Amino acid sequence: MKLSDVGFGNRIMIFVLLLLVLPVLLTGYMLHIIKNSELSLLEQQKATLNQAAYLFDQSINGSLQQYLESHGAANKSREEQTAILGEMVNGVINDIRKDYPNVHIGLYSKELDVYFDGSQRLNENFSLRRKKAFDETLDMRKTLTLNVGQEEGGIVEIYKPFSRGGHVEGVIRVADYLSEVGYYGKRREVETTAYAIIITVIIIGIGGALLLFRQFVAQVHNIRDGVRRLEDDLTRTLPTAPGELGEIVNAVNRFAQKIADLNLYNETMLASIDDAIIVVDIEGRVMIANNMAKKMFNLPTEFLIKHYKKLLPEGSPFVELIRRTMDEKKHFKDLQVPWVNESNNEMQLFLSTSPLMDSQGRVIGAVLTSRDITERVKLREKAQTQERLAALGKLVTGVAHEIRNPLTSISCYIQHWQDQQNPSPRALSIMNREVARLDSIVDQLLYFAKPAEAKLIKKDINSLIEDVLNFFHEVYHGKYVLIKDLQRNIPPVWIDPEQIERVVVNMLFNAIQSMPESGTITISTAHCPNETVQVSVVDTGCGIPREHLAHVFDPFYSTRPKGTGLGLAIAYEIIHVHGGHIEVESEVGRGTKFSFYLNTKEEV
Numbered sequence: 306m307k308l309s310d311v312g313f314g315n316r317i318m319i320f321v322l323l324l325l326v327l328p329v330l331l332t333g334y335m336l337h338i339i340k341n342s343e344l345s346l347l348e349q350q351k352a353t354l355n356q357a358a359y360l361f362d363q364s365i366n367g368s369l370q371q372y373l374e375s376h377g378a379a380n381k382s383r384e385e386q387t388a389i390l391g392e393m394v395n396g397v398i399n400d401i402r403k404d405y406p407n408v409h410i411g412l413y414s415k416e417l418d419v420y421f422d423g424s425q426r427l428n429e430n431f432s433l434r435r436k437k438a439f440d441e442t443l444d445m446r447k448t449l450t451l452n453v454g455q456e457e458g459g460i461v462e463i464y465k466p467f468s469r470g471g472h473v474e475g476v477i478r479v480a481d482y483l484s485e486v487g488y489y490g491k492r493r494e495v496e497t498t499a500y501a502i503i504i505t506v507i508i509i510g511i512g513g514a515l516l517l518f519r520q521f522v523a524q525v526h527n528i529r530d531g532v533r534r535l536e537d538d539l540t541r542t543l544p545t546a547p548g549e550l551g552e553i554v555n556a557v558n559r560f561a562q563k564i565a566d567l568n569l570y571n572e573t574m575l576a577s578i579d580d581a582i583i584v585v586d587i588e589g590r591v592m593i594a595n596n597m598a599k600k601m602f603n604l605p606t607e608f609l610i611k612h613y614k615k616l617l618p619e620g621s622p623f624v625e626l627i628r629r630t631m632d633e634k635k636h637f638k639d640l641q642v643p644w645v646n647e648s649n650n651e652m653q654l655f656l657s658t659s660p661l662m663d664s665q666g667r668v669i670g671a672v673l674t675s676r677d678i679t680e681r682v683k684l685r686e687k688a689q690t691q692e693r694l695a696a697l698g699k700l701v702t703g704v705a706h707e708i709r710n711p712l713t714s715i716s717c718y719i720q721h722w723q724d725q726q727n728p729s730p731r732a733l734s735i736m737n738r739e740v741a742r743l744d745s746i747v748d749q750l751l752y753f754a755k756p757a758e759a760k761l762i763k764k765d766i767n768s769l770i771e772d773v774l775n776f777f778h779e780v781y782h783g784k785y786v787l788i789k790d791l792q793r794n795i796p797p798v799w800i801d802p803e804q805i806e807r808v809v810v811n812m813l814f815n816a817i818q819s820m821p822e823s824g825t826i827t828i829s830t831a832h833c834p835n836e837t838v839q840v841s842v843v844d845t846g847c848g849i850p851r852e853h854l855a856h857v858f859d860p861f862y863s864t865r866p867k868g869t870g871l872g873l874a875i876a877y878e879i880i881h882v883h884g885g886h887i888e889v890e891s892e893v894g895r896g897t898k899f900s901f902y903l904n905t906k907e908e909v
Contacts, residue, residue, distance in 0.1 A: 351450060354463045354479040357405045361412070361477055364397045368469035369414060373667065383417060390414065391421050398423035412467060413439045413476040420478075438464050439476045446473055481559060512590055525549050532557065539565040581675040584661075585613050585627060587668060603647060618647070623673060630658040630671040641678070653682040759882050760802040766798050766805075766830055766838055767791045768901065773809050774828065785817065790829035798838050798903040801885060805903070808876040812842040812899050815872065819846025819897060833902065837885065841900040849891040876901075 411422035531543035581598035661670040893898040
């Protein structure tokens with residue numbers, strides 16, 4: 306396997322092992338060598354000292370006491386005995402030193418309490434430490450080995466009992482000074498060799514780490530430069546790299562290929578959409594614009610990365626909508642906007658905008674979609690014209706029917722007056738009632754044909770309903786049960802209070818007319834999840850047949866004999882102008898429920 310095939314992680318691990326583990330192993334090995342060297346040298350010195358002690362012991366014939374007696378010094382003084390005995394012992398020591406020049410030999414006499422070491426010092430020439438060793442050897446009657454000192458000046462000593470005829474007369478001491486036998490020089494040589502190896506390994510490890518780091522940095526720079534090139538051209542893939550970096554490079558190249566494919570899919574998809582789509586970033590630069598957007602807004606060829614205010618028509622609604630979308634983080638949905646393009650052609654557009662958010666909820670841009678509905682509006686206007694013509698025919702028929710009956714009554718009574726030459730009070734009363742009926746029909750007809758312009762303000766719907774119910778409670782007290790189920794703390798609604806009051810009154814009158822004898826009316830309010838408020842009026846009246854439900858909001862359609870059929874039609878138009886909608890549910894014999902919905906937010 307080549308080094309280039311080894312990943313950077315494994316390379317770093319190898320060098321870490323070299324820098325950390327190998328010096329530790331070498332240090333342990335060095336200590337092991339030094340320890341073995343110490344033990345070997347010490348054992349060698351001990352063996353030499355034992356030989357010297359044995360030779361010294363054999364070189365003295367007989368006991369010390371016998372030697373003194375043989376020289377007539379048994380009854381002499383301690384000093385004289387010491388001198389006589391020292392001459393003999395020192396002679397033996399000097400003879401042995403010829404064979405063991407580095408060994409220090411001596412004999413301690415228990416009776417005389419003196420130490421003979423080959424010198425002429427026959428007084429107390431030993432330390433307390435040696436005295437303690439002499440006494441311990443005499444007590445134990447065994448050989449004692451001591452190592453004194455670990456650094457320069459260390460000593461190896463052997464204390465051996467000197468006995469004759471089973472009687473211990475003294476102690477033989479033999480010693481070596483380690484500095485004199487070259488022990489420390491050998492140990493320093495071993496240490497120097499071990500440290501040299503450690504330093505060599507560290508230098509090699511650091512050099513290899515620097516080389517690896519340079520390779521790593523160079524390849525990281527190559528990846529950085531390659532990623533920068535990918536920003537401009539996704540087809541310029543990154544060069545291959547070894548190890549884990551190679552895996553990163555391959556992943557980046559695959560990711561770039563996926564992005565290129567997605568861009569192709571997006572371009573193909575956007576090109577097939579009939580809506581104009583423009584995407585801008587938080588700086589206002591245009592990032593995406595499909596073919597329809599280029600055509601609708603006459604964008605130049607090089608439009609990317611340019612600010613949308615420089616590309617879109619000055620003073621157009623598009624610029625303001627994009628700005629408000631990003632500043633207010635607000636969605637604008639299906640706004641119908643008229644616009645005159647550069648060719649002075651009036652267009653009707655359906656506009657929607659949405660802010661683009663990142664994962665942390667921050668605005669990073671906005672999307673504008675625009676749909677040309679000019680032809681649709683024209684077709685709708687044509688259809689509405691046809692519907693108005695059809696409705697006009699129906700309206701004429703309804704008006705003729707509603708007006709004919711009062712006019713017939715009035716005509717009959719006028720003819721009666723002409724014949725009788727005297728109008729009766731009853732006839733005048735009937736004529737006045739029919740004229741009032743005609744006046745009411747004309748008023749409702751005019752309101753239906755052209756309702757008053759709605760002046761929207763914020764209003765508490767519960768307070769408006771309370772005022773209406775107070776009036777009904779005074780007028781119909783005791784006949785009908787009025788139940789209020791008004792939700793508390795609902796938000797105010799955007800309404801024209803006078804027009805919404807007309808709707809509520811109309812529904813309450815319809816409920817009363819469906820219950821001629823008595824009954825229960827329940828009026829309720831509720832805050833809906835889609836930012837609307839629901840108002841419902843429920844009665845326990847006769848109900849509306851299922852086949853009639855689809856026509857209850859048609860003008861001049863009524864299930865009551867004297868109904869004009871304009872009340873619910875007017876209510877429908879008012880709620881429609883307010884941007885809401887109205888619903889009806891009914892079951893014959895059980896009652897009817899009318900519900901309408903009002904907005905809590907002002908429309909843009």
